Amino acid sequence: MLENKNTPKTDISSLGEFGLIEHLTKIFTIEHASTIKSIGDDAAVLELKGQQVVTTDLLVEGVHFDMSYMPLKHLGYKAVVVNLSDVYAMNAVPSQITVSIAVSNRFPVEALEELYEGINAAAKKYNVDVVGGDTTSSTSGLLISITAIGSAKKEDIVYRNNANDNDLLVVSGDLGAAYLGLQILERERQVFKVNPNAQPDLEPYSYLIERQLKPEARKDVPKLLKDLDVLPTSMIDISDGLSSEVLHLCKQSKLGCTVYEDKIPLDPQVITTSEEFNMDSTTIAMNGGEDYELLFTVAMEDFPKIKANPNFSIIGHMTQEKEGVHLVTRANTKIPIIARGWNSLNESK
């Protein structure tokens, strides 16, 4: 659980509630002029212009993460990143977060320090201030609740429900890697159980594992789009898998959609590792989730601005609602897209 197994272990009860909070949060610094008052009062005080964007996530040990392959520093980092991803998906800029944890006393202070180091690393990288939170004991396990706050000009905020018929469907980065990273980690855990001395060669899977353990949010995308003078008509982040997110955009914009299988961006490691696991790479990209890429729609007239950009792939287009939501396969057959997500992937293994 701890990166350095020789670190001394301090019982969290030895610091007391206020002492523990003070100890863990002293690493945070304030960088934003919009943070008027941070940790230390009944509430944080902010002064955000334009419109404010608020999103919250709850991560539960044994449900969203497994301590046996998730180092605490990575966990803290990822918990922040997945939350900020939702702010970028509104085409807004996050500026503050609050972090609450419930933790059982099996975690020593040093373990929480690592968690908070990861939180702080993400806060620094994404330039957000940690302005509040709560630290409490739990009867079992670790739970992290993060709320992110950001802002944008009213006219820049992008919702899920404003896509139009014929808009292009665009995705940043590539898909499916995070899911396969988890499969690799799970496989190695099983190997380790049988043979604790096995030295796995994880180099061929380095990208996949990094996408699972240290995902990044697409902070650059709102800026890229602004530089390209493109305002998406709708946007969502890919946390549950492409299928699920396409269906959200369609449902909320009251449209249909056609996605082309051969346009879905895949990293070479996704292709080779899918083959190794005897799984279909498209299924993984469609349903794997945790990619934290951004999926958005743009007007057809923005095509020239987007087409040559290496950050983006045009994977389909919006249609009238009655046409339904479909994937056109490489064999040119049209199959309906249904939301399956993680659970069904796990069941089908």
Added chain:
Amino acid sequence: MLENKNTPKTDISSLGEFGLIEHLTKIFTIEHASTIKSIGDDAAVLELKGQQVVTTDLLVEGVHFDMSYMPLKHLGYKAVVVNLSDVYAMNAVPSQITVSIAVSNRFPVEALEELYEGINAAAKKYNVDVVGGDTTSSTSGLLISITAIGSAKKEDIVYRNNANDNDLLVVSGDLGAAYLGLQILERERQVFKVNPNAQPDLEPYSYLIERQLKPEARKDVPKLLKDLDVLPTSMIDISDGLSSEVLHLCKQSKLGCTVYEDKIPLDPQVITTSEEFNMDSTTIAMNGGEDYELLFTVAMEDFPKIKANPNFSIIGHMTQEKEGVHLVTRANTKIPIIARGWNSLNESK
């Protein structure tokens, strides 16, 4: 756990994650013009003027509440109220909350409906919109994370650190009842264990039990103070007990304080029930906690505006830091105030 024991029990997994969230949150309505976008996108979008105030709380089953005497509707209500109390303690007005829950599958959908009814009742009473959240499974028990957002004009926000020497120390309402309410409930639970047919007469303790099970936040105080043309120099809400909060104000304002025992407001039920439990009512008022009254300081010149107001009790005054933090007892002895809170009270029983 359910109020009506005959309610059918629906397994939460039968609805699916999105179905469950939709089912539970459909009762919420939007009342604020500042809520631009509520539940249903990557993030909520708000348009709050002035400065924004943000506070968050995490409530864990078995740590902060006990399902055996806390009906779910009350729990939902209380979870919102304790959070809003922090916003009022900034002299601000709350307008939105997010509500996240992690819940084990031992809770049927109907139980969560009751929880959300309580949340909705508090949202209506305090006029806040529920604009987001997260619903997830937990490996054990119930956990509630609430974030409250409000706003105020910059010049109206009251911090903990601006009290001055000679300021009057004022508290709203009365103290100690919530703690005694918990003692009563705990005693009745023990009686029930021995004799399930016992019909306890709880009437003499009605106020105490209500303060524990259905606390209210002092929404009226910021308004009262405005009407009296009084801007407190510092303010905090009483969640951990008077001692702890007085020490927070002193520490952050770099002052000392003298509190007069005979000025501490006690409800008659607190006095009689303290005697019944053979406990000192002052100790309970100082350390009991969960009163959610507001403790604040005002300039001496505001004395005429405050003195006759039945909502407020002047219980002491601020001093220079070197004078320390003391309670002057009815016997006119001066004893140092130390933070003890719940734990030590429980140990001393």
